[in-house]
Amino acid sequence: MSNSNYSDTWKKPPFIVNPVxxxxxxxxxxxxxxxxxxxxxxxxxxxxxxxxxxxxxxSKFFPPNLADSRGVIVDGxxxxxxxxxxxxxxxxxxxxxxxxxxxxxxxxxxxxLFCRSIIGVSRTFPEIILAIFAVxxxxxxxxxxxxxxxxGTIGFFAKLLAEDIENMSKSQAEAVKVTGSSWLxxxxxxxxxxxxxxxIGLSLYRLDINFRESAVVGIVGAGGIGAHLLTSVQxxxxxxxxxxxxxxxxxxxxxxxTSGYLRKxxx
Amino acid sequence: xxRLENVSKRYKxxxxxxxxxxxxxxNGQVIALIGPSGAxxxxxxxxxxxxxxxxEGKIQLGDTEITSLSSGELRKARRRMGMIFQExxxxxxxxxMENVLSGRLGYVNFWQSLFRKFPKKDVKEAYRLxxxxxxxxxxxxxxxxxxxxxxxxxxxxxxxxxDPEMLLVDEPTASLDPKTSRQIMRLINELxxxxxxxxxxxxxDVLLAQMFSQRIVGLKEGxxxxxxxxxxxxxxxxxxxxxxxxxxxxxxxxDEEDDxxxxxxLK
Amino acid sequence: xxLIETSDGPxxxxxxxxxxxxxxxxxxxxxxxxYYAWNLISEKTIWMFVWDAPRQMVDIVGRMVPPSWSYMxxxxxxxxxxxxxxxxxxxIAMVLAVPIAFxxxxxxxxxxxxxxxxxxxxxxxxxxxxxxxxxxxxxIVGPGVxxxxxxxxxxxxxxxxxxxxxxxxxxxxxQVEAIEATGASRIQQMLYxxxxxxxxTFAGVAVFRWDINVRGSTILGIVGAGGIGVQLNASxNVLAWTQVSMILLVILGTVFISEYVSAKVRHSxx
Numbered sequence: 001m002s003n004s005n006y007s008d009t010w011k012k013p014p015f016i017v018n019p020v021x022x023x024x025x026x027x028x029x030x031x032x033x034x035x036x037x038x039x040x041x042x043x044x045x046x047x048x049x050x051x052x053x054x055x056x057x058x059s060k061f062f063p064p065n066l067a068d069s070r071g072v073i074v075d076g077x078x079x080x081x082x083x084x085x086x087x088x089x090x091x092x093x094x095x096x097x098x099x100x101x102x103x104x105x106x107x108x109x110x111x112x113l114f115c116r117s118i119i120g121v122s123r124t125f126p127e128i129i130l131a132i133f134a135v136x137x138x139x140x141x142x143x144x145x146x147x148x149x150x151x152g153t154i155g156f157f158a159k160l161l162a163e164d165i166e167n168m169s170k171s172q173a174e175a176v177k178v179t180g181s182s183w184l185x186x187x188x189x190x191x192x193x194x195x196x197x198x199x200i201g202l203s204l205y206r207l208d209i210n211f212r213e214s215a216v217v218g219i220v221g222a223g224g225i226g227a228h229l230l231t232s233v234q235x236x237x238x239x240x241x242x243x244x245x246x247x248x249x250x251x252x253x254x255x256x257x258t259s260g261y262l263r264k265x266x267x
Numbered sequence: 268x269x270r271l272e273n274v275s276k277r278y279k280x281x282x283x284x285x286x287x288x289x290x291x292x293x294n295g296q297v298i299a300l301i302g303p304s305g306a307x308x309x310x311x312x313x314x315x316x317x318x319x320x321x322x323e324g325k326i327q328l329g330d331t332e333i334t335s336l337s338s339g340e341l342r343k344a345r346r347r348m349g350m351i352f353q354e355x356x357x358x359x360x361x362x363x364m365e366n367v368l369s370g371r372l373g374y375v376n377f378w379q380s381l382f383r384k385f386p387k388k389d390v391k392e393a394y395r396l397x398x399x400x401x402x403x404x405x406x407x408x409x410x411x412x413x414x415x416x417x418x419x420x421x422x423x424x425x426x427x428x429x430d431p432e433m434l435l436v437d438e439p440t441a442s443l444d445p446k447t448s449r450q451i452m453r454l455i456n457e458l459x460x461x462x463x464x465x466x467x468x469x470x471x472d473v474l475l476a477q478m479f480s481q482r483i484v485g486l487k488e489g490x491x492x493x494x495x496x497x498x499x500x501x502x503x504x505x506x507x508x509x510x511x512x513x514x515x516x517x518x519x520x521x522d523e524e525d526d527x528x529x530x531x532x533l534k
Numbered sequence: 535x536x537l538i539e540t541s542d543g544p545x546x547x548x549x550x551x552x553x554x555x556x557x558x559x560x561x562x563x564x565x566x567x568x569y570y571a572w573n574l575i576s577e578k579t580i581w582m583f584v585w586d587a588p589r590q591m592v593d594i595v596g597r598m599v600p601p602s603w604s605y606m607x608x609x610x611x612x613x614x615x616x617x618x619x620x621x622x623x624x625x626i627a628m629v630l631a632v633p634i635a636f637x638x639x640x641x642x643x644x645x646x647x648x649x650x651x652x653x654x655x656x657x658x659x660x661x662x663x664x665x666x667x668x669x670x671x672x673x674i675v676g677p678g679v680x681x682x683x684x685x686x687x688x689x690x691x692x693x694x695x696x697x698x699x700x701x702x703x704x705x706x707x708x709q710v711e712a713i714e715a716t717g718a719s720r721i722q723q724m725l726y727x728x729x730x731x732x733x734x735t736f737a738g739v740a741v742f743r744w745d746i747n748v749r750g751s752t753i754l755g756i757v758g759a760g761g762i763g764v765q766l767n768a769s770x771n772v773l774a775w776t777q778v779s780m781i782l783l784v785i786l787g788t789v790f791i792s793e794y795v796s797a798k799v800r801h802s803x804x
Binding site for chain 3: 032033037040041046047049051053054057078079083086121124125126128132133137139141142143216219220229233241248253
């Protein structure tokens with residue numbers, strides 16, 4: 001074995017092996033970020049003006065002012081919570097037929113395509129955009145929020161339900177089918193028990209999401225605490241802003257823990 | 268020389284893994300530590316380099332008392348002890364070369380390790396070691412592309428590049444097939460002989476232990492129950508260590524093996 | 535599933551009596567909550583508008599077609615802004631989220647107290663919707679893309695950090711132990727033992743978040759924080775419905791493409 005002619009340098013092989021591609025990606029991303037930041041049009045004098053305002057806002061958090069306009073805030077928050085609950089329920093009720101329809105192994109092709117496109121559209125548009133239109137159609141107030149969030153829930157819930165049904169155990173499903181059951185009996189006895197526990201968990205998770213959204217749909221007039229938040233910011237009432245934000249954070253954390261706990265308990 | 272004096276280890280769970288173990292290993296001696304699962308073999312070698320802290324007792328490597336070192340001094344002391352692991356414990360997403368060079372981390376500073384700028388003599392030594400174990404051509408492969416036997420060879424290189432005084436070897440063959448197991452054990456043995464290293468080898472294959480060590484220590488429930496030459500392992504001794512079983516078939520003559528030379532096995 | 539002996543022989547029931555009662559009670563509570571919530575909402579609803587909704591819908595949708603294709607000329611820049619808000623926002627979020635994740639993971643945090651602070655940052659940034667962050671930032675830094683970018687950045691810190699620190703806590707510990715045994719310092723153990731293990735997850739999280747952020751950044755314009763939402767809001771306010779439908783189509787396309795790209799990239803990384 002020769003002793004001395006081993007190389008004494010080593011370089012880690014690059015992640016992207018092709019050097020042309022590698023440099024293209026480096027240079028490309030550099031150019032992109034330069035352009036992106038260059039076209040941002042930052043108004044520095046405005047930023048400088050606003051910073052003290054930001055500090056004022058921050059100072060209102062410590063400690064928050066809990067006395068003023070408490071009634072209005074409590075009302076708004078409760079409205080958001082109820083809106084979240086009812087739209088989760090409404091969304092799930094709508095999701096079940098659509099989810100069944102969107103499961104390839106359950107439905108004929110045209111039903112499948114129809115249900116999938118409903119899911120696709122409601123997943124693409126953020127709840128806020130749905131809420132804008134709901135307000136146009138149904139007028140201002142929590143009903144519009146309810147409609148928007150229910151439709152948003154379909155995109156989430158029906159999709160996961162459909163995927164769960166598509167992934168369920170075939171042998172169990174067939175075992176019930178060969179007994180000569182009707183379609184509804186079949187769904188009730190073989191599909192439902194297999195997907196039910198996870199669906200309950202998911203609905204609690206969705207309740208969580210719906211509350212976060214119900215806190216903002218008010219910004220476009222669809223009810224809940226969002227409207228008060230918007231007014232308080234526009235009127236420079238940072239006391240109120242801070243209180244609302246803290247309430248939202250606390251409720252979201254509480255909801256997250258409760259729903260996490262319930263989910264464990266259910267499954 | 269490594270000296271353990273009345274070493275005991277009690278885990279937080281209350282389990283007493285080692286009870287008053289005293290052991291002396293002269294320079295250059297290879298000992299096999301045998302015993303059933305849970306006998307404290309792993310705990311013992313982890314106490315030596317303080318991956319686990321002994322509850323009581325003293326451990327000395329040469330003039331250094333390991334049990335009382337500060338964390339900085341401990342890092343220096345660890346450089347003198349190479350460790351080889353059961354499941355290879357290579358960092359799977361790093362290249363073979365990085366895995367080998369990581370054995371030098373105790374010698375280089377943060378920036379050198381961040382940019383993989385190891386001293387030239389370290390790189391040279393890494394290549395020499397890889398060549399010695401027959402993995403020269405694998406240097407730039409990712410560790411998870413290697414077979415079990417190849418990974419363990421890389422693990423051996425990582426331990427040896429530390430330029431240690433002794434090796435701590437934890438079940439080196441537990442995840443390998445019988446043939447590869449022998450090759451790995453022979454390799455460890457040869458390398459210890461070449462470099463005059465002492466070694467503690469945890470192993471539960473009695474036959475391999477007898478074949479490849481000068482001295483055998485039997486551990487049972489944290490107590491040393493045998494300390495002597497390989498051929499002193501009579502059925503009575505094995506019963507003492509492992510419990511009642513027909514041992515005659517296990518004990519064989521040590522030197523009738525005629526394996527193929529190491530290099531042939533390396534694909 | 536108990537069998538109950540009765541005078542008519544064994545009777546099979548699906549559940550025990552107490553369990554059945556609990557399930558009924560659960561349903562009762564659920565239904566009453568739903569009923570109460572529904573009442574509350576309907577009290578605040580002007581039903582006349584709701585009954586009028588189908589007519590409104592037909593009317594507005596009718597005004598939306600055909601989309602104003604020529605308006606596309608005014609939309610390239612907003613789309614570019616929207617993508618920039620998402621991309622730079624994600625970069626900002628990842629830069630901040632990585633150190634926070636290391637401070638929050640229980641196997642890499644330097645101290646319990648530091649961990650608590652890191653976890654608080656994660657929860658607080660996650661709970662507040664990006665639209666709310668945008669609303670506040672428009673007040674602070676003024677309307678425009680900058681406010682939107684920072685809003686997306688802050689909102690994503692928590693989302694990213696949470697996934698990252700969970701990944702850090704799930705690593706294979708023996709690989710780190712092996713590096714520790716060589717005499718490496720804590721920071722070196724992190725570089726060689728932990729970072730390589732979590733790097734693919736980190737890249738996956740960034741791309742995943744980017745996809746979410748593209749969707750999120752389409753609406754920030756509603757509160758003036760830049761992106762295509764500005765045009766959406768303006769067109770709705772002046773009732774230019776053909777423009778609105780054009781914008782909706784563009785949003786649909788952008789979101790669709792970003793989802794495709796992110797799925798492709800994630801697939802090639804992991």
